[in-house]
Structure formats: structure tokens, C-alpha cells
Amino acid sequence: MKQPCPVCTGPLDPSGLSRREFLNRFGMGVGGMALSHLLGGTAAAEEDIHATGLPHFAPKAKRVIYLFQSGGPSQLDLFDYKPLLNKLNGEELPDSVRQGQRLTGMSAHQASLPMAGSIFKFAQHGQSGAWMSDLLPHTARIADELCIVKSLYTEAINHDPAITFLQTGSQLSGRPCFGSWMNYGLGSDNENLPAFVVMLTKNKGGQPLYARLWGSGFLPSEFQGVQFRPGKDAVLYLSNPDGVDRESRRMLLNRLEELHRHQMDVSQDASLNARILQYEMAFRMQASVPEVTDLSDEPDSVFEMYGPDSRDPGTYAANCLMARRLAERGVKFIQLYHRDWDHHGGLPGGIRSECGQTDQASAALVADLKQRGMLDDTLVIWGGEFGRTNYSQGQLTATDYGRDHHPRCFTVWMAGGGVNAGTSYGATDDFGYNVAENGVHVHDFHATLLHLMGIDHERLTYKFQGRRYRLTDVHGKLVPGLMA
């Protein structure tokens, strides 16, 4: 004789938590760790999920907006001012500077490696006196909010390995990305929206992107980034099919819930609670996502601030504005990807175009967060996967040049939650080729970012194939100079 199921009339899930407790405790993002626990997913089988007990200490930042500039923006034409290169323009890169550093197959066989000074004008900005070129008039205005890291370096020299390394801490495939680690570690602050949202600038050329960059790797797939897209379905499959509206969908879901409740009575299987919850959350998302992606409630002044593109969904500017809205609603990790910074040739024209699309909105986002009092606990990061060479790839002329990939040094900036604003950290040599002081390895950068989020990078681990993995592998040290 089967016993009546005790959970049917009791709390919503067999762990004995009320729904409120349940949501509070697990942070019911789109992933929702608790769901897979309820259904006996494989995540539950890993007994030593170390994500409990997080954050490890009080976080400086509660959320991250990562403005990823894919392709590798030229630090030498934006932030890392090197007058010596202008002086030596056209001269061969000295071996003493190159030091045998490997080059990509694209310029390795070039007959000469002529150094190329930037044709853009540099000036110092803000009280901090940060150097920036005239490509970044808007970013220049928020100079004092920025911590500009000029000495970041990486290990990979081609896009795929480099971007994979920067996003996952490893050049090998199959590792979780930064956002997934955060999602796994910190959960969500909004039960109706994903904890980790990804947006791509539309209509771009340049190096392709890959879903694994926001994939969860060996972490359960519920921790992967959810892509928000312009148009009807901001989230894939969000809209009801033709002929179904919200009312009829509710009607159907009510009956579906009845089916599930009845099934629970019959089978005594409490995991059906999760099934019910799954559909309720989907239904709520159908309302909450359009609410956040509908920009019609933004005043004109906001659009003016982010620039005219911001009225055109899917542009970088519109995505920046969307990022702010998502941040306001508690999304923990918001990642933008903007492609086409890979300027092997025709760099001046190319970089002008990319800056034209991104400069104003990037700066507006920081300023907007600040005016809303959110910058203090929002960490904004701007940067690509590597830098570019100080020598020209292809022909160097008075007005044109290209730059190849350069892993030895590149520039990123951070703003907001806990960062050492109004500073430039680290330096490259006068040739802009090697790190001269305070080099920051990608692992160090990751360790520091996690620290700002209240996570000890050595203690956020996940056991996979018998080994405890970390975002920083077995490396990474905090960079105090980046933190306030």
C-alpha cells in the first residue's frame, strides 16, 4: 500500500523550505541550482559543491558588466601613449625589444617589422591625468572613474585560444566561463531573470564568436549565460506561438499544473514540484524579460546620453543601456560582446569606426550607473583578448598601418565597485612592446575580479573528473593596486 504523499500539502519542496525560503536560499535565476537538486540532476551528485558559504567575504561589487571588445583593440592607439614610436616610425623593431617573442603566422614572415607610431593625438584627462587618444572623447570624460590597467598580459596569440583563455582561464575547451563561475558561486538576485546575460552587438563583421564563451563548460548547463537578442524573442523561444496569447497560455499552464499536482498525488514524487515551478518561472520570464528589454520608458535624456544608436535595439549602445536596466533588476553578470577590433590592416579607419560605435555608450553606462548610485557596487570592465603590435603588419604609410596580435601587453579598464578609480596601473616599455612594471597576468586579473565580488579565487572550486577546478587553475594572485 502506498502511503499518502506528505509533501503535497506541506512545504513546496522536500527539503522542507517554504517557497520564499527556497528562492532566497538558492537565488532562483533561470538556472536555479535548486531545481536540479530537486530533480536529482547530476549537479546534486557532486557532493562537494564549494559554492555554498559564498560570498567568502563582504563583496565590493554585487554585479559585473563586462564590455568585451572582441578582436583585440589597439592599446597603442587608445590608451598606451608611446611618443617614442612616433619618433622611430618606420624603423625596424629592434631584436633587443622583441626578445625572440613568437609572432603569428600572419606577420612572422614579413620581410620587415617597421615600428608604427599612432597617428592619433593623445592627451591627459581628468584629475588623474590619464592618457587617452582623441578616439575616445567620451571615455576621456570619465577618466577619473577608471582604473586603467596597462600591463595586462596573456599567453595566447590567436583569437580563439586568447578569448577562450580570457573568458575561462584556460586555452583548453570545456571549462566554464567567468560568468558561469559567478552564477555558480553567487546565484541570482532576481528570480524572474537569468543571473547571467549575454548580448552581442548586431550586424558586425570580424572574428566570429562562439557560444562556449558564455557556456558553462563542465558546470551544469543551468549556469550558462542566457543570450538576450534584439527583436521579438529577447530570449530564445520566449514568445508565445502565433495564436496563443498570455491569457490562453495561462489557461493552458493552469491545466498543466493540475496534471502535475494530480501526478504528484499518484506517484508520490515530490520532484514534480520542480516541474511546476519550472513552468511558473517560464511564464514569469515571459513577462519580466519584455519588461526589461522594452526601452520605451526611458526618457530622451537617457538616449541622448548613450547616443543615437541606443534607440536601435541590438547596437552596442542599446546593449549598454540594456545592461544598466538588467543591473538595476539584479542580474549578476552581464556580458556584452562587440566584434571587429581585429585591425591587421587599415587600422586607423577600422578603429575609428569601432570607437564611434562604442566610446559614447561605454562612458554613458559608467556615468549613468554613477548618477543612479549604482556604480559603487557595479563592476564595469572594458577590454579585449590581447593587444596589438607596435610594428605594422603590412605596409606602413603616413596615414595607414595595421597591427598584428600582441599578447605581451594590453590595456583594459575597470570602473565601479571597489576598483582603484582615477589610476593607471602598470606600465609598458617605451616601445609599448613589453611590460615594464607591475605586469598583470590574466589569472591575476581574474583573481582580483573575483575578490571584488567577495570570492576567494582559491576557494571557488568545482570537482570534475576527480579534480577540483578553479577559474584561476593553480595560479593567480590578487593585485592590490587595482582595488580601492
Next chain:
Amino acid sequence: MRHRFHGYLLISALTALPWHSVQAEPLGFNRDVQPILSDKCFACHGPDSASRKAGLRLDQPEAAMAAGVLSPGNPADSEVVHRIRTDDSGDRMPPPESNLALSAEEADILEQWIAEGAVYEPHWSFIPLKSVSVPVGLTPKDGNPIDAFVLAELSESGFAPAPEADRETLIRRLSLDLRGLPPTLEEIDAFLADTEPGAYLRVVDAFLADPSCAEHLAAGWLDVARYADTFGYQNDVESDLWPWRDWLIRAFDANMPYDEFITEQLAGDLLENPTQDQRLATAFNRLHRQTNEGGSINEEFRVAYVGDRTETFATAFLGLTLGCARCHDHKFDPISQREYYSLTAFFDDIDESGLYSHFTHTAPSPSMLLYDDGQERQHEILQWRIGKREGKVAEAAADAETRFAAFISEGSPIPEAQPANAWSFETMTDGKTPDSADEKADVSSVLGAGLTDGPHGKALALTGDDGAACRQAGDVERSDAFSLALWLKTPAQVPHLVVAHRTVAETDAASRGWELLLEDGKPTFGLNHFWPGNALRVQTKEPIPAETWVHVAATYDGSSTAAGVRIFVNGEAADTVVLRDHLFKTIKYEGGGGAQLLIGHRFRDVGFKGGMVDEFRFYHESLSAIDVRSLATGGDAAALWANASDAERREHYLFHADNAYAEARASLAEARTEESAFAETVRHIMVMRDMDAPREAYVLTRGQYDQRAETVEPGTPDAILPFGDSLPRNRLGLAEWLLDPQNPLTARVAVNRYWQQLFGRGLVETQEDFGLQGRPPSHPELLDFLAKRFMDSGWDVKGLLRFIVASATYRQDSDCEPALREHDPQNVLLARGPSYRLSAEQIRDQALAASGLLVPKIGGPSVKPYQPPGLWKEASQVVYNPDSGEGLYRRSMYTFIKRTVPPPAMLTFDAPNREVCTVRRERTTTPLQALVLLNDPQYVEAARVLAEKSFDATQGDEQALIERVFRLLTGRHPDARQREILAAAYDEHEQWYAAAPEAASAYLDNGEAPRVSEAPAPELAAAAAVAQAIMNFDAFQVKP
């Protein structure tokens, strides 16, 4: 009571189950102790010598005892116990900075183990299989042994097995497990009605014999094989590997024994006289990702591919996390870094490039022609004809003796070869230099290459980045005879210089075309389809001097063989070596591809920096030695004739003056052209093919491709099974090693995978890790029994499946008391039937099958079903064009997988992205899955087509309709309450749609499939809503 719960279940068992006690009985080392030692101690005191602390290793008993840290039987005297018990953080083990800690239970177990004598046992999975006796007394004598093993464990747990599930459940479970598809209503009804004994096994046998079973089993292997339709990495071009998937289906359909299945995939090419299918099977080793990102370093990626092949081998067949030993000795398992690289040595002897071609679309080498029916015979005939006509040419030569004598005695004028192109570089006007042989040829200076003084007037001076180019010149196929000649002066004998070629690029086009290089100063001439494995290359033995004008010529006879190439230096045939001789595909580009004849440089390659070139000639024929000498010496033919050898004269005569010989050659050329054109019509696919000389393999320090340490021979990890002396040290030997009855892992890993496929969880939960950090088996004797039986059965895969599904264990009801579910949520005890959410493929295929939309075609190229528009485009420059018709409704295993943008709905249901070998999928539950089932056109369409068809089949009878739709989607009859709920759903939707006829119509227009029923739209829409409700019901999504 023995405790057999592990992992997190152990924790809940310890706290929740009063009947459990750790100290109650002696510990088993493998079961209880090893997991703790491995997880908490071995990182610093294990197999990895580099990270070992205090010189102490605890993984080997001798070493641990010798170190004096264990006092068997005397925990109080044991340093280990002191260290794990102390409060002194300086002494405490594991140390706080390791972020590891022992739980109280774990410390108790270690102490108890020492008290019991600190007895080590070899790791369970490394012990060869022995016969296991079936527990007696618990099951009937003729019962299935599986049940005896399961009951033996279960009897100690206090839980009883569940009764057999009802027949509707059983046939649905069987059908989904064996075919990946739901049973049809006819199949269900037949089974329900079959009261004869053996009904169940009749269903099993029918399902196993169904071709859809082969598809389903193949689908399961696609994850392991990391099969995808694109190369992965950023550009992610299509890789055309689906014929391998067809092989896989054929293999399962024939119930190929697992030993052959392994052998053919690993080493089918090395079998004696391998069949086309056996060679095709080896594509398994080429399914890894590959890059073509410009500027990538060839060796870096080649090493990555070899690593992937090796690690996939280890995960798939051995259940080992071999990758951990890539950069250092394995931290937990007895596998050294050296052994890792020894294993890679089996997989690195193929003639491959680290990059596939950006500018051409072809199978990266090594590759094979994959004949369709009749094509092989056709090709053989063409090749036979070439051989025949080569004979005719030889005959013509022999027959020509009298004519040759007459030619000489008549003192006929000595003919000369006429160049098709002749560039003398005397003038350069507006970047153009004339072609004195072809006025129409447009020869341009590239990037301002200029003129200098040469051996004959002016010459072309090169910087490495510039050159001379002509699109019309040198456009030849591998079946064409051609020659080129030029004067050149090289500044130095450097490793690699590009002199002249007609290719678009080096790595970016796999050097397709022909090329003349200087390698270490040695003239090197070759023709390539895909360098290095589909190419021929010949090189002089001696370098030419630097800083001196040298005349170099290369002649080629159109034979696609290295024997057809001659290289001349200063007019004399040079001694040469053959570097490659395996060219069997075109050297031309699709649609021209922007190829041109180029002197002096090549895209992203080392140009002829500081070099000079003069008097370039191109001929559409193979020159004679006298022709070349004439070019090199400037001497007139008559004078050279006088001084030439008899053989040279004869050759010159035949090449230029004998009509019969010319005819024979023309006829041979025609046959060669035909063969070469035919080869392009044959499918072409990557496979394994070892080079004649094995590549040297090295230990790579820290796994870095360019940090070569000592060399290694092909070999296997000793701790598993030493590699037999009698085995060939190649992949075939490796397959034999794998299948050696003494190999402790192969059969266990295979059996466990099939168990996992049927129960959702392996007897060893960690299918990917049978090493020390993996979970010990829940039923070790059962695992070994099955493994032994599997081997003894001749590795009979379907036999294994049949044996397992025949067990009462498999046939149990999956409903159970909450107490059992709570104590054993993972069903480790097997006290109930296996029930869990279906795979991404099963869910979609089920919707297609139930609606009748499924197109049951087997095999063929991948298809592109519905996908939200723009997904590919926004991440790359490629557009996804969904199929129309059939391609929308094929089984999901045929859905095109682009690795960088995998099919989103599949990914949402936990399908992997196929970047790496995956042997276990997660099963998550997320709201995104609900959105897919509710809104993806694939499901909406399936629901409405199902509704329409069911409506017509039941003449609109509401109850009958509900019954039918429910059964089609869940395989069972609805109960009264379910009928009631669904009837209410139907009624309210009918009302709703009656009030909104446009909505009804719009709803029924979802999907490409035409409307089926002519019934009133509101009723059909209501029926479709009911179908959608059931398609989102748990019973649709889970195996019962």
C-alpha cells in the same frame, strides 16, 4: 550492515539511516579508504613526483610503510593519525592552505583502517576481471543473475525491490531505451493483448532488430566520439564527416561485436587489406576540433589534435582522465607524464597539418576517397586504362627506334620546346612586364618589385614581400605535364624560401597548387592538394650556392607521382629525394579561387627576400634534358645535340619529333585527365593513415608544444597493463592491448556505459573516471560479472542490452515510497525502475514520432530543422538556412551541429556542444526548457499536426481524441482525473478560440506542414492546445 553508499549519499545515509554504522564491520580499502586518501592526500602525497611534499607518498604501500607514518594496528602510534587529528594548524593534514579538510567520518575511517592493519589493495578497476559467482538463494535458479546481485545488496539496505511495472510502462521504457522513440499505439496494444509467455522478450527482440535501434545506439556514441558537422574553433567551417556517422549506424545495425567496433575505429586502416568501411571507421580519430584561424602556429594545433585523440581514446575506452598527465604526472592515478606522451605516440604518425585550409574546402589530410556504389570499379577502370596507355607510350618509344635512326641519318633540324610563358624582366612599365610568349598574359609587379642587373639583361629583384604575378599563367592540373625554368640568385641557404608557385597561400590554402621552394638552399618542387598528406614533393640532395646565379628547372609528366618529377640545376639533372608521394586530388581551386602564378612571395609565407629571378619560362609539357640544358647554357639545340648522350637525344626526339609517340602520350594524357576529373566527383573524407616513417614523439615539458624533452616510444601505462612485446607498436597493437582479456578497464567501461544508457546512472557513476578519484562501483560484483560475460559473449552489444533489460531489476516499477526516494534519490540501490528525463534527442524525436511527422530515413548528410533566425549570423558571417520539408522532420541525431553555435533547443536540454569527448550528460531542469516545449515551432507544429490527425481519426469525439493524443504522447491511457483535466482544457480552449477565430487559424498555421484536417478551427485549436499541454506534461518528458 555493510555500508555501500558513497558520495553525497553516504553523508545523508550517515545522518539519516539508523541502521548504518561505520565501525560495524571491517573496511574495504577500495570502497572506503582509497577515495579519502586519493581525494584528500594524493595531491601532495600521490603519484606526481613534482608536487610531492616531504618526499612522502601514500599511494604505494611500500613507500608509505617505509616512511614510517603508518603503524598498522596501532593508530595511536601513527603519524598520519596524529596529523589528521591535531589542532595545531602547522601540523594539521590536509593543511588549511590546501582548502581541503577531512570530515569527522573520514578521519574515523582512516583511523579505523590503520587499526585494522592499514591493508592496501590495488585500485579496483586496475585488477583484471575474474569470474564472479552469482549470489544464490535470493532469486530463482533460472532467474537473471543481475537480480541476484542487486538483491544481495538490497537485502542489506532494508528496502525491498519494487514490483514489475505495468505493460504500458514497460513497452514505453523499452522503446525509448532501445530505439529512442516511443512505441506506436499498435505496438502497445499488441503487447497489452499478448498473453502468451515470452511476450516481453518478443518486444525486446523486435526493438533490438529495428533499424531505429541502430540509430539510437549510434546517437549514444556520437557524444563519445565528439561528432559534429563543423571543425569548431572560431571559423567553424563544415567538416563533411557524416559518412562516418553512417558507418556507425551500419555497425550497430549489424550488431558489430565491440572488439571489432573498437579495432575498426582505432585502427581499421592497419588491418590486412582493409575494406573501405574499415578505413572510414578511423575517422573516429579525426572528429576532434580543428582550426584554420589565420596566423595560428601549425605545431601548436597539431599537438593539440594529437592530445585530443589520445585523451578521447582514454576517456572513451579506458574511463581514464588521462589529460591530467599532459603537463605533469597524474596527481591521483598511476600514470606518468612520460606514459601520457608514450600513448600520444600512437596517434601522431599521420601526415596532418595543424590548420585546415581557409581558401579551399576539402578534407584535411590524411584522407580517403569514399566511393559510392559502382564508383570504385569505375575508378579502377580509369586507373587501369592509365596503366594500359603508359604501356602504349613505352611501346611507342620502343617502336620509334627506326624512325629515330632515320631522324638522325636525315640530319633533320633539331626541334625545340616552345614556352607558354616567357618573362625576361627587361622592362617594367607601370608595374607591368611583358610576356614574350603570350601577349595576352598580364604580368604585374606586386607591391613594386623592381628590376636589377641579371645574367641576361635585367632581372627581377625581390624583397620577400613583393613579386611578379600572372593570373593566366601556370594554371595546370595534376594530370597535366608541365615544366618551369628560371635563373635565380639566393642570398643565403635558409630553411625556407618561396621562389615561384601557383598557390593562394601556404597553411591557409594547404599549399594547393604547385610550388618551387628553396629549403635549406635545396630546390624543392611539389604539387599539392592538401599539404602535407595529399601531395608530392621532390627535393635535390644538394643545396645550390648562395649569392650566385643558378639555373633551376623542374619538369613533371602529369603522372601524379614523384617519379614523374625531375629537377635540373644549371642544365643537369640533379640527384633528388622524394619527400612526399601521395597525391590523389586536384591541385586547382574551385572557380579559380584567385590563384595566380607568383614569383617571389606568398601570402603569410617566407618570400624570396633578397633574391633575384630572371628568364622565367613555363611550358605545358615535360621538357627534355636537352631543352633544359639549352635554357641553362643558352647554347643552340644543334650544338647541344651533338654533345648529348644517346639517351638524351632519343628522349628529345621522342618528346618533339615522333608522331606515334606524341599520339600515345596524348592518349595517356587524356586518360589521366579523365581520372583526375573523376576523382573530384568522389566523396572525400578525413581518416587515419600512418606515414611511412613514424614521427618522433616527445615528452613536452608542461604540455607546451615547443618544449620538447626526451623522445618516447609508443606505449601504454604500465599500471593498467604492460604493452605486450609481441604487439605491433601501432594503433592496431593498441587495439589488441585494449582487448586483451587482462586489460582491466575496457569491458568494465563499456558495460558501464550501456548500464548508464539504460538506468541513467552507471554502476560506476563517474563513467568518465574509473581512476582513484572516480566513484567506486555501487555493485562491484555485478559490474565485473557483466563485464566478464560481455567479453565471453564475444563482445555482443545487443546481447548485453537484451540481458540487462530482461532483468527484473530493469522491469521494476519506478514509482516508490517517498522514504526510498528520499534516501536514495539517485536510485543507487536499484530498488525501483529507472525513470528520468529523456535526452534532448528523445524528446524531440518523440514529438515528431507521435505527430507522424517523423521522416524515418536512415543516414545521409545532416539536416537543418527550425532554429530561431539570426543565431549563426550574429556570431559569425554565416547564415543558417533551415531546410524545407523532409529536413525539418528527421531524427535529431541528424541535426546539423555547428560547434560554435550548437542547435539551441538541444543545448537547452543538456546536449553537449561536441567540442570534446563526453561520456555522461547532465540532466538539468530550467525554465528555458519549458519555453522550448511551449514555443519552439517544432513542438507547436507537432502538437497541432498531432491534434489534427487525431481529431480526424476520432471524428472529433472529445474523449476519444483526448485518449488518443494522451496515449500517443505518453504511451498510456489517461486516468479519470487526467481525462477530466484535459477535457476542461479542451472546452475552455474551444470557447476561447471560438471567440478568437483569427487566433485559432494562426495557431493552426504554425510550422511548415500543411493543414491536415478540415474540421472547424476552434476545435482543432483546442485539440492542439490539449496536445501542447500533454507535451509539456512530465510524463512526456520522462522515461517512465
